[in-house]
Amino acid sequence: MVSRQSRSLPVPEGFEGQRIDQVVSRMLGLSRTAVADLIADGDVSLDGSAVSTKSARVMSGAWLDVLLPPPPEDLTRAKPEPVEGLDVIHSDDDIVVVDKPVGVAAHPSVGWEGPTVTGGLKAAGHRLSVYGPDEREGIVHRLDVGTSGVMVVAKSERAYSALKRAFKYREVSKRYRAVAQGHLDPLSGTVDAPIGRHPRHDWRFAVMQDGKRSVTHYDTVEVFPGATLLDVGLETGRTHQIRVHFSGLGHPLLGDPLYGSDPVMAEKYGLIRQWLHAYQLSFLHPGRNKEVTFTSEYPDDLGRALKMLRGD
Known part of the structure; x- marks a missing residue:
């Protein structure tokens, strides 16, 4: 079993009067859904007392204790799995452009067990850029699972860097x-x-x-x-x-x-x-x-x- 880590820290003045779920989410980088689950399990305390509701308000200087959730499953690489309807429009040494069907995510994420663009491309033999976050091999932009259409994925490091910059600016x-x-x-x-x-x-x-x-x-x-x-x-x-x-x-x-x-x-x-x-x-x-x-x-x-x- 993976051991869980805890965090103990004071509530900064800037969070005075805010909801506890918002505060924990912003301070520790957790989703509010994850924070709500921690509160329901009694894993969030203020000044030594377990918080009973996610809408509780905090006071600056109060001592916050949080037992962090278990680390997510390893998403470092998408598994090569064929994706029905994922058509390659163009491919060269730098990029691969796909027509993404509905119901397909861009890359693996916690809670998503369906098909992904990265997994489908790897199954088709495409080598994707490993520059950037491990689970987002070559991903420089995304389409929602429920949105279809054209999407570009980087295959080379220069493509990843250039396209990330182009989307950013x-x-x-x-x-x-x-x-x-x-x-x-x-x-x-x-x-x-x-x-x-x-x-x-x-x-x-x-x-x-x-x-x-x-x-x-x-x-x-x-x-x-x-x-x-x-x-x-x-x-x-x-x-x-x-x-x-x-x-x-x-x-x-x-x-x-x-x-x-x-x-x-x-x-x-x-x-x-x-x-x-x-x-x-x-x-x-x-x-x-x-x-x-x-x-x-x-x-x-x-x-x-x-x-x-x-x-x-």
Whole structure:
């Protein structure tokens, strides 16, 4: 059995009056879900007394004791496992570009036991960059498990470094197509609203005043009864950014009940996930020093829903 470590430290003044789960999460780098589990198990104490509720407020200077959770399983390398529907669009010595299907994660993570892009590529014989975190071999950006589309993975160290920098400094053009419920006014625009973790649900994000700056540009492509096909460009790359921003506008993505879409409407068009697809990616090739663009067609489920919306 792996022994568990404990941490003992005072609560800094800057955390005065905050919830205990938020404080432990920020001080020790744990998710709030993990902290809630520790509190429920009696593994978090303030001044020698076990904390009984995650909403308890802390006083600066109080002594915090936390019995840390067991270390996660070893995720240092993705297992080479074939991934159905993971198509390679392009491959060379520096990069491999894939068309990621829905239901596939970019890389291994705690709690995810499904297929991954890295595992699928390794099963297909691709050597990925080992520069960076071990579990994220070659990963320079990600698409959510529930989002399909084009994605680039680094194979060489120079590609990893160059692409990480390009994404960080917003030198990569990422284009998405999305179907939002209702009709947007104006037809084209920019959403500049900070995004942070939802205050009550760890697995959701929301427009938050103290969140990170998040900018989404959109243009209307096609209008249907009760829905709109949008072309979307990201200036920033926050988790669930497109879904959060359009939900905040009162136009959640079709098929996205987590962010307020109509489940009846989703069922009507045969959707079991949000209508969102990363269809184009443009960047400076790290080995050839020239601009390259890769595209991805709509997958079958999104294409069928689009035909139904058009009345075809």
